[in-house]
Amino acid sequence: MDSNHKPERTRLTAENWELAALQMIADHGVGALAVEALARELGVTKGSFYWHFRSREALLQAALDRWEEYGEREVLGQIEKIADPRQRLPELFRRVAHELQPHRVYAALLKALDHPLVVPVMARVSKRRTEFLETAYREAGLVPREALNRARLTYAAYVGFLQLNFTLGLPRLNHDEFDSYIEHMIATLIPA
Amino acid sequence: MDSNHKPERTRLTAENWELAALQMIADHGVGALAVEALARELGVTKGSFYWHFRSREALLQAALDRWEEYGEREVLGQIEKIADPRQRLPELFRRVAHELQPHRVYAALLKALDHPLVVPVMARVSKRRTEFLETAYREAGLVPREALNRARLTYAAYVGFLQLNFTLGLPRLNHDEFDSYIEHMIATLIPA
DNA sequence: ACGAATCCATACGGGTGAGTATGGGGCGCG
């Protein structure tokens, strides 16, 4: 430990700033995304930041774009590999339930829905995911109107769960309670 | 129109500030709760505010307390009058669905779950409402474990719906689509 | 090796919003 407590050093790239921004958003919310605080975190000063980005909002936009692109590629990409449509929904539920880490940014963005830059991103992501659920429910045998409503209900339950248990940390479910809840959700929402 | 465009005048009381604060929270979120902005809204200056309240946080706390107390008295009080437990849940769903106005503060508070003063309030409110749903589901015939999980699922769906359709304004449901969604929710979540 | 491009530090200006100090005006009450 010859220099700082943050072992990062040497030159930075725009990607470094964007990833650090996403980390900051996940930890302390969009409102805490300040350039001087980020610079401290990275062991540099504002002088560095304003070389890579035109403004604070430009960084936020870049970070959101990166997050959205990553989310589409990772979350939905894996699921579409599951061939059997009947197994797709339960498997989706179980996988999503056990990857809590990637949802931290999503939960933080849910709390920043007043910010103009956040709204269109969340609108696109929510729309795509709901449509994905809708086709999955149709493949599972629901008629179109029911599939649409069930998709909306499912995604609302997902978002609400994030808010209540993740952000609020409300009932602090242990592992068994959590699994029990997920299986109950599968039994209730997915048609037999 | 001899004076201001805001027809409020004469001396103010602490209650006036708290109600104006809740209005501001509902309209522009907790972050927009600034004392100078509120003072402008009420047609006075900061000098007035700091006579009634010690700080900005004191106002926020008072407003939250008022909202929590009002919510318990109004929302849950009406529902408990419904005698038949079988009719209680569908009736609850339909009533809650058609009173969107009282939910605006709740939706705004959902976006302020990083604020230390907001978290305990939301934790208490969510806990009470989930427990209310749990007993209602038990009265409707579910076994205890299922009643608990179904209550959590229902409340999560409620919270997520607020976030997606209220705050985000996503699919912009019209009246028929909205009713269709509510009835689908009743058919899916409430045991026959 | 040496100039040029890249990356960063230092220092400053400006805007915003919380909190304080202090005095003045309205209103009840004797």
Add this chain to the structure above:
DNA sequence: CGCGCCCCATACTCACCCGTATGGATTCGT
């Protein structure tokens, strides 16, 4: 009538944070 208390205006200070200006340091191309 005039005295005192309640309510509010004015005018500050202070802290924070965005953005700019400019020069220094490091690295890369050739």
